Amino acid sequence: MPQVKHLFDAMPADRRRRLTELGHEVSLPRATRLFEEGRRADRFWIIRSGQIALDQRVPGRQAAVVETLGRGEVLGWSWLFPPYLWHFGAETVGHVDALEFDAPLVRALCEDDPILGRAVYRYVAETVAERLHGTRTRLLDLYGPQGSTAGP
Numbered sequence: 001m002p003q004v005k006h007l008f009d010a011m012p013a014d015r016r017r018r019l020t021e022l023g024h025e026v027s028l029p030r031a032t033r034l035f036e037e038g039r040r041a042d043r044f045w046i047i048r049s050g051q052i053a054l055d056q057r058v059p060g061r062q063a064a065v066v067e068t069l070g071r072g073e074v075l076g077w078s079w080l081f082p083p084y085l086w087h088f089g090a091e092t093v094g095h096v097d098a099l100e101f102d103a104p105l106v107r108a109l110c111e112d113d114p115i116l117g118r119a120v121y122r123y124v125a126e127t128v129a130e131r132l133h134g135t136r137t138r139l140l141d142l143y144g145p146q147g148s149t150a151g152p
Contacts, residue, residue, distance in 0.1 A: 006072050007046060011119035018116060022106055023099040034075070034090040041084045042103050044076035050096030054088045063089060067131060077124045079103035 008016045023046070028034070035041070037057055045052075051070045055063035066088060069075055075098070078086045084103070110117030 007074050007120070007123050010123040011116055015113065015116040015119065018109065018113065019101075019106070019120075020099075022109065023101045026098050026100045028092050028096040028098065030092055030094045032092045032096070034092070035086045037086050037089045039086055041076060041078035041086045043100055044074060044079050044103055044106075045098040045100050047071055047073050047075060048097040048099060050098075051093040052090050052096060053093050054090050056088050066135065068093065074124070074127060076103075077128055080107065080121070080124055 008020070011019070025048075026045070028050075034045075034052065035043075047069060049071055051068050052075050053065045054067045054069065054075075055065050058064050075090060076086075078084065080103070106120070110120050
């Protein structure tokens with residue numbers, strides 16, 4: 001997790017209220033496909049309960065799950081950076097309750113309110129960095145030398 005555990009913790013209460021007013025509660029059944037890699041990123045979610053698997057297409061194979069997100073985590077960051085296309089796909093693992101946001105509205109709010117915008121961009125940047133670090137660690141676990149010794 002990033003230094004700030006939740007997006008709302010990254011901002012003053014009045015800004016949190018402004019952002020919350022743009023979200024709406026959604027209830028998603030198991031195996032709901034939220035988005036596909038390469039498609040337009042126009043929403044994001046804060047997960048209230050349940051889990052969502054991020055996956056990546058693998059040619060000739062089933063999509064590979066690269067990470068599973070849960071309570072309190074933000075699903076989606078591609079909505080914040082041009083060209084606003086998803087880098088992964090996402091599907092609910094079980095029932096999920098979340099707060100869903102319209103990305104263009106939140107981007108406009110971030111532009112209009114520099115304090116809120118800075119908090120959102122910083123949180124998302126820290127989240128991306130932390131997830132990249134986690135992915136690197138998983139790749140090293142999968143493909144790094146395991147129990148091998150140097151030399152002939």
